[in-house]
Every structure is written in structure tokens, then in C-alpha cells.
Amino acid sequence: MRDVFIIGTGIVPFGRYPDLLLEDFAKEAVTEAVGDAGLGARRFDMAIFGHSNGGRVAGQRVLRELSLTGMPILNVENACAGGGTSLHVGWMAIASGLHDLALVVGMEKMERGLIPPNPGEYESFLGKTLPAKYALRARKHMQRYGLTIEQLAQVSVKNHSAGALNPNAHYQQEVTLEEVLASRPIAEPLTLLQCCPTTDGAAALVIASAEVADQLGRRGVRIAASVLKSGIYRNSSTDATASDDDLAERAAAAAYEMAGLGPSDIDVAEVHDAFTIGEILAYENLGFCERGEGGRLVDEGVTALGGRLPVNTSGGRLSMGHPLGATGVAQVVELTRQLEGRAGARQVPRARAALAHVQGGSTPGIGTGAAAVHILTTEETTSVH
Amino acid sequence: MRDVFIIGTGIVPFGRYPDLLLEDFAKEAVTEAVGDAGLGARRFDMAIFGHSNGGRVAGQRVLRELSLTGMPILNVENACAGGGTSLHVGWMAIASGLHDLALVVGMEKMERGLIPPNPGEYESFLGKTLPAKYALRARKHMQRYGLTIEQLAQVSVKNHSAGALNPNAHYQQEVTLEEVLASRPIAEPLTLLQCCPTTDGAAALVIASAEVADQLGRRGVRIAASVLKSGIYRNSSTDATASDDDLAERAAAAAYEMAGLGPSDIDVAEVHDAFTIGEILAYENLGFCERGEGGRLVDEGVTALGGRLPVNTSGGRLSMGHPLGATGVAQVVELTRQLEGRAGARQVPRARAALAHVQGGSTPGIGTGAAAVHILTTEETTSVH
Numbered sequence: 001m002r003d004v005f006i007i008g009t010g011i012v013p014f015g016r017y018p019d020l021l022l023e024d025f026a027k028e029a030v031t032e033a034v035g036d037a038g039l040g041a042r043r044f045d046m047a048i049f050g051h052s053n054g055g056r057v058a059g060q061r062v063l064r065e066l067s068l069t070g071m072p073i074l075n076v077e078n079a080c081a082g083g084g085t086s087l088h089v090g091w092m093a094i095a096s097g098l099h100d101l102a103l104v105v106g107m108e109k110m111e112r113g114l115i116p117p118n119p120g121e122y123e124s125f126l127g128k129t130l131p132a133k134y135a136l137r138a139r140k141h142m143q144r145y146g147l148t149i150e151q152l153a154q155v156s157v158k159n160h161s162a163g164a165l166n167p168n169a170h171y172q173q174e175v176t177l178e179e180v181l182a183s184r185p186i187a188e189p190l191t192l193l194q195c196c197p198t199t200d201g202a203a204a205l206v207i208a209s210a211e212v213a214d215q216l217g218r219r220g221v222r223i224a225a226s227v228l229k230s231g232i233y234r235n236s237s238t239d240a241t242a243s244d245d246d247l248a249e250r251a252a253a254a255a256y257e258m259a260g261l262g263p264s265d266i267d268v269a270e271v272h273d274a275f276t277i278g279e280i281l282a283y284e285n286l287g288f289c290e291r292g293e294g295g296r297l298v299d300e301g302v303t304a305l306g307g308r309l310p311v312n313t314s315g316g317r318l319s320m321g322h323p324l325g326a327t328g329v330a331q332v333v334e335l336t337r338q339l340e341g342r343a344g345a346r347q348v349p350r351a352r353a354a355l356a357h358v359q360g361g362s363t364p365g366i367g368t369g370a371a372a373v374h375i376l377t378t379e380e381t382t383s384v385h
Numbered sequence: 386m387r388d389v390f391i392i393g394t395g396i397v398p399f400g401r402y403p404d405l406l407l408e409d410f411a412k413e414a415v416t417e418a419v420g421d422a423g424l425g426a427r428r429f430d431m432a433i434f435g436h437s438n439g440g441r442v443a444g445q446r447v448l449r450e451l452s453l454t455g456m457p458i459l460n461v462e463n464a465c466a467g468g469g470t471s472l473h474v475g476w477m478a479i480a481s482g483l484h485d486l487a488l489v490v491g492m493e494k495m496e497r498g499l500i501p502p503n504p505g506e507y508e509s510f511l512g513k514t515l516p517a518k519y520a521l522r523a524r525k526h527m528q529r530y531g532l533t534i535e536q537l538a539q540v541s542v543k544n545h546s547a548g549a550l551n552p553n554a555h556y557q558q559e560v561t562l563e564e565v566l567a568s569r570p571i572a573e574p575l576t577l578l579q580c581c582p583t584t585d586g587a588a589a590l591v592i593a594s595a596e597v598a599d600q601l602g603r604r605g606v607r608i609a610a611s612v613l614k615s616g617i618y619r620n621s622s623t624d625a626t627a628s629d630d631d632l633a634e635r636a637a638a639a640a641y642e643m644a645g646l647g648p649s650d651i652d653v654a655e656v657h658d659a660f661t662i663g664e665i666l667a668y669e670n671l672g673f674c675e676r677g678e679g680g681r682l683v684d685e686g687v688t689a690l691g692g693r694l695p696v697n698t699s700g701g702r703l704s705m706g707h708p709l710g711a712t713g714v715a716q717v718v719e720l721t722r723q724l725e726g727r728a729g730a731r732q733v734p735r736a737r738a739a740l741a742h743v744q745g746g747s748t749p750g751i752g753t754g755a756a757a758v759h760i761l762t763t764e765e766t767t768s769v770h
Contacts, residue, residue: 001483056437056464056746057462057745057755060754064753067618069615070614070617070635071615072473072615074461074470076460076462077442077460078458079441088459092477095481096481096483097386098477098480228457228459230454230455231454232454233449250455361441368448368449369445370458370459
């Protein structure tokens with residue numbers, strides 16, 4: 001497999017676009033990424049679009065608006081992991097030697113607000129929706145490891161604090177611990193400010209082989225690992241010990257091996273904080289701390305801006321919002337800009353290795369969804385683990 | 386890129402499954418393909434599912450039913466070309482060296498009957514639906530090249546004749562030329578029996594590297610070419626010369642080059658006959674005859690069972706039915722079985738090279754969709770063109 005580089009990034013401000021079509025705002029992310037890469041008249045060899053609600057050939061509809069047609073275009077669906085999955089397909093197309101220059105777009109218009117259950121997902125119809133599932137995970141962690149509701153809430157405080165510095169975040173305001181705890185209960189112990197809002201958005205990446213990256217003078221950020229996994233199914237209704245922690249764990253282990261790096265090499269990360277407990281579990285599953293120590297990590301400020309390993313410097317899903325297919329690509333836009341030193345007020349000093357983790361789609365059972373883990377490095381990065 | 390082999394096929398009878406969930410019948414196609422490949426306890430490295438209406442993580446829902454989880458699973462949408470696109474992604478995963486054994490599934494439950502227009506497709510809302518578009522293409526061909534309504538209708542007669550021999554076809558009965566012409570007009574000159582029915586279905590392929598194919602004793606059918614393209618956008622409302630013939634033409638040219646074969650090497654083909662005119666245009670775009678000669682080809686029986694180049698021996702979309710994402714995979718199931726000599730009453734003698742063409746998603750403009758062309762060969766095939 002050949003090296004693959006990220007040579008352009010684009011993103012639109014996340015928020016609500018009730019009066020626009022998906023293609024109207026998604027094309028803006030593409031235009032920015034194309035301009036950032038300095039492609040000129042050069043055309044993509046392939047384009048991959050991640051989304052869940054876009055309807056048929058949504059990627060083609062976006063590129064038609066820009067008269068960027070003729071190359072292979074495909075659309076990928078993988079629930080909350082759709083964006084990361086799209087990048088994995090794009091990475092494969094270039095790493096394989098088949099193509100040299102590809103566009104990867106994540107986009108979503110969350111028209112229906114809530115995510116409707118699939119037919120046959122009886123548990124969801126009976127109330128075991130995503131917030132309820134995450135609430136159960138939080139309860140279990142509190143019981144087993146002594147996680148506190150304040151530690152949980154602190155994840156929201158931290159991510160909103162970063163989001164306040166991000167002009168592309170849906171909610172750009174800080175919140176206090178008291179405000180998080182006092183906000184409306186959604187599925188206890190999770191309160192409103194511990195759940196991601198309903199958000200539209202789009203983000204785009206231009207990725208290239210070493211040869212094309214060199215031609216364009218943009219061999220800055222390399223995809224050191226690209227891993228997609230799905231979970232091992234267990235019925236969470238009948239098996240009380242069921243957990244899907246192993247999904248992110250296995251994806252991360254494979255990514256670290258592919259990159260030749262370990263968790264201690266990571267300087268900045270974006271992880272899947274659709275709910276606060278998700279970020280706590282991600283710390284542990286990705287090896288940022290020992291099992292059960294996630295609450296302590298956020299308490300000690302390790303994962304805040306200015307800490308040893310800042311996590312969700314974009315504001316995360318809690319502050320950016322979580323347009324399903326857009327999220328995985330938006331994470332990588334943030335991390336690429338961190339590695340390029342272009343993250344503005346959110347810049348992590350001397351960031352050389354970054355990790356993106358996105359995960360979802362496991363209702364109603366455990367572990368049947370998907371997780372994508374990408375590790376990005378600056379060209380000169382070598383492992384110190 | 387490494388060689389990729391098809392080592393197992395599965396398909397469920399196409400028809401209507403109003404009382405079943407998508408996963409209920411799709412899993413049966415997977416089970417047949419797994420059994421056909423003789424995988425035993427061996428697990429897939431990756432699984433790719435093509436569909437347009439399956440909802441979120443539909444592939445994961447299917448494999449959960451079979452306790453086949455843990456590998457990377459992704460879902461692909463590309464309208465009528467979704468199945469061919471899925472095979473292209475699977476081919477890429479193995480040809481790249483990343484994986485050795487993959488599952489490719491096309492499936493669809495056409496719950497809504499008709500295909501609703503995407504938001505923003507104003508022409509479709511105003512009546513320029515798929516049947517109307519294909520009717521315009523037919524009119525143009527009649528005007529320019531003298532295609533007759535009898536030649537058009539003969540495509541339906543031919544494909545229903547093949548479908549009558551296929552236990553997996555939705556409609557397994559022959560129709561006469563008179564019946565086709567006398568059936569209800571849908572968008573003149575296209576009558577009801579010249580339009581594909583509304584059909585649910587699923588098909589599955591097991592694909593593998595040479596090493597794994599050898600281990601399982603199944604190095605029979607090779608994917609000699611896998612090509613995905615999208616069209617070059619032109620506004621068909623303002624540009625009377627606009628045509629999307631070049632989409633299949635460019636995809637086929639790239640496939641012939643990759644395979645080192647030409648149109649005259651092909652022994653059997655499945656082409657996109659969602660409407661009769663689609664098959665006529667495909668003959669010309671794929672190089673089976675000169676431009677304008679498509680009507681003559683069907684008139685002379687060249688593409689019928691027993692002809693020099695049988696096309697749509699499965700019964701095609703007209704008789705099999707056309708569950709969007711399922712179609713591209715079902716085509717390759719048919720062709721693989723033809724090359725293996727397992728096509729029963731539809732067997733084409735001495736078939737050594739086969740071509741599958743699937744195409745769609747170009748509403749409302751021209752050429753913004755996708756086309757996938759795959760060429761399959763028996764191991765000993767070499768070009769004679």
C-alpha cells in the first residue's frame with residue numbers, strides 16, 4: 001500500500017440550514033477544499049461522499065453544482081461512522097495505486113431532527129433509543145469505576161470551551177458545570193448539554209498520492225493509518241455483560257500497528273462524543289488511559305486545550321454538532337489543520353501526530369455498527385513509544 | 386493491483402416480500418454464497434452492501450442475523466448502479482492487497498414502489514421521471530437511426546423468454562410481440578412490458594485473492610476488469626444534443642483496456658435494461674455493434690439465447706425485476722454461473738468472457754449518475770480481438 005497525504009481541507013459552519021438543499025451547503029465545503037489544495041484545472045480521479053439522509057446519488061448532485069463530474073463518484077452510508085468510512089474508501093483507492101487524487105466529503109442535512117429507528121429495531125421503538133443506550137453505559141461506568149456525574153458534565157464544559165473558539169461550531173459559547181448539570185434531563189444521568197444537538201453540516205478533504213502531493217507542494221500531512229471495523233454482535237437485552245468497548249479498542253489497536261505509533265505518541269485527538277459518556281469510554285478504548293480512569297483524565301485537565309493530550313479541540317460533537325456522515329470528515333479537517341499549525345485560537349503547540357475516532361450504528365444490539373480510526377502524522381513523525 | 390476471483394454466489398428469488406424485512410431475505414443470499422464458496426469457519430475480512438432504501442447500517446443488520454460480525458462492514462449507495470459500485474469497492478479492497486476475502490451484497494426492498502425524486506429535482510416533479518426520460522431517448526433513436534417500435538418490443542420478448550427459464554426471475558413467463566405492443570402505454574413509445582417491474586431482491590458474491598481462492602479450490606472466475614465512472618453533466622433541458630451515451634462508453638473502454646479484451650471477445654453479457662431502449666443503447670455504448678445498429682442486433686437474434694452474444698440471459702431487469710442496489714450483484718451472479726457452466730437451461734455454451742453493465746442515477750440532468758462495468762473471465766481466457 002502506498003502513502004496517502006491530505007492536501008486540502010474545507011468545512012462549512014455547522015448549524016441549521018432549513019432553507020437550503022444539502023447540495024447548496026455541501027458544495028461550499030468542496031470549493032474550499034479544492035482551493036486549499038491549489039488544484040487549478042486538475043481533476044479528481046474519484047470522489048467519495050459519506051451521508052445517511054442525502055437520498056440517491058447525493059454526491060453526484062453536489063458535484064453537478066460545481067461542474068465537477070466525469071470521475072467515479074460513490075456514496076457511502078455507515079451511520080455516525082459514515083464520514084470515517086468514506087475516508088477509508090478514499091484512502092484505499094489511493095493506497096492501492098488505482099488512483100492518485102481523490103475527494104472525500106462528509107455531509108448531512110438532519111431534516112427529521114431525530115434519527116428514526118430502522119424497521120425491525122423493536123428495542124428502539126420501545127424506548128431504547130441512542131440517548132437511553134448511552135445513559136445505560138454511563139450508569140454502568142459509574143457503578144463499576146466510580147465515574148461521577150460531575151466528571152461526565154466536565155466533558156461538556158471542556159468541549160464547549162473549545163467550541164467557543166471555533167467559528168465553524170454550531171454552539172460557540174462556554175457553559176458552566178452548573179449549567180450542564182441543571183439542564184433538562186434527557187436520559188439520566190445525561191442532561192441536555194451532554195447530548196449532541198441536531199445539526200446540518202459538511203466537510204471535505206482532498207487526498208493524494210506522494211507524487212501528486214509533491215507536484216502540488218503539499219506533502220504535509222500523511223494518513224499513517226486508516227482502519228474500519230464493525231462490532232461483534234451481542235444481544236444487550238439478554239446479555240448483561242455485553243459491551244461494545246472492544247469495537248473501538250480493536251480498531252485503535254489495528255491503527256496503532258499500521259502507523260507504528262502508540263497512544264502516548266498522539267498529540268491531539270477527535271473522538272466520538274455524541275454523548276459525554278462516549279468521550280470517557282473513548283479515552284479508555286483508544287488507550288489514552290487505563291480502563292476506568294477516563295473520568296480522572298478529564299478531571300485533571302489532561303484532555304483540555306493546554307493539557308498533555310487535547311481531545312475534541314473542534315468543540316467535538318457536543319459543541320460542533322453531529323451531522324452523521326459529516327462528522328468523521330470534519331474531525332480530520334480539524335486535525336489536519338492542527339498538524340499544519342492552522343488551528344487558530346485552538347492550536348495545539350508542536351502537534352505532530354493526531355487520531356480521529358468515529359463510531360456508531362450499533363442499535364439495537366451491541367457492536368453491530370462501525371468504527372473508523374485514522375492516525376495522521378506530519379511527514380517527519382517517528383514513533384517514540 | 387492483484388488478481389481477484391469470484392469464489393461463491395448466492396441469490397434469492399426476485400419478487401415481492403411485503404411481509405419480510407430486508408434483512409430477512411438478504412441473509413438468505415449471503416448464506417447461499419457462503420455455502421457455495423465452502424468457507425467453513427473462515428471469516429470475511431470485509432463486507433460491502435449496496436442498497437438505496439435499506440436505512441442506516443443495513444449491511445450490519447443483515448450480518449447480525451447470521452452472527453457474521455466483527456469485520457469492516459460498509460454500505461454503498463449509487464442508485465441503479467449501487468450493486469456494481471459495491472463490487473468495485475470490494476474488488477479494490479482485495480486488488481490493493483489490504484484484504485483477502487470479502488463479501489459483496491446487493492439488496493433492496495422497494496417499499497415505496499416508485500422511486501421518489503430527490504429534493505431539488507424539479508424536472509422530475511414536473512413529470513420528467515425515469516420512464517419519460519427513457520421514452521425521449523427512444524424517440525431520438527427512432528428519429529435518428531430508424532429504430533422501430535417492433536425492435537424495441539422485441540427486447541422485452543427476448544428477455545422474458547430467458548426469464549421464463551430462470552427460477553429466480555420475478556416474472557417467469559414468455560410474452561409475445563403483440564402482448565408487449567398492446568400493453569398499457571407508460572411513456573410512449575414505451576409500454577408496460579418495456580419497463581422493469583417493482584421488485585424486491587438480494588444477491589451476494591464471495592470474492593478472494595488468488596491465494597485464498599486456491600486454498601478453497603475455487604480459482605475459476607477472475608474479475609478481469611472493474612470500472613466505475615460517473616457522467617459528465619450536461620443540462621438536458623437546455624441542451625438538445627445532450628446524451629449520456631458517453632458514460633457507458635467511457636466505462637466500457639476503460640474496462641476493455643484493463644482486461645486486455647475487446648467487445649468481440651465477450652461471450653455473454655448482462656446490461657442495464659430497466660427499459661427496452663436501455664438495452665439497445667447499451668449494445669452500442671458497449672461496442673457490441675455500431676452506433677444506430679442496436680435495433681438490428683436484436684432483430685437478427687444475435688443477443689438472444691442461442692445467438693452469437695446472448696445478452697441478459699437472466700431475464701434482465703425486464704423479467705428479473707430491478708431492485709436498485711441488488712441488480713449489479715445479481716448480474717454478476719448470473720455471469721459467474723454462466724462461466725462456471727452452472728446456468729441450467731440458460732447455459733451459453735463455451736462461455737469464457739462475460740461483461741456486466743449497470744447504470745443509473747442521472748435524473749434530472751444528463752450524465753450525473755454512475756455506471757459500473759465488470760468483465761469476468763475463466764482462468765484460461767486470452768484475448769482474440
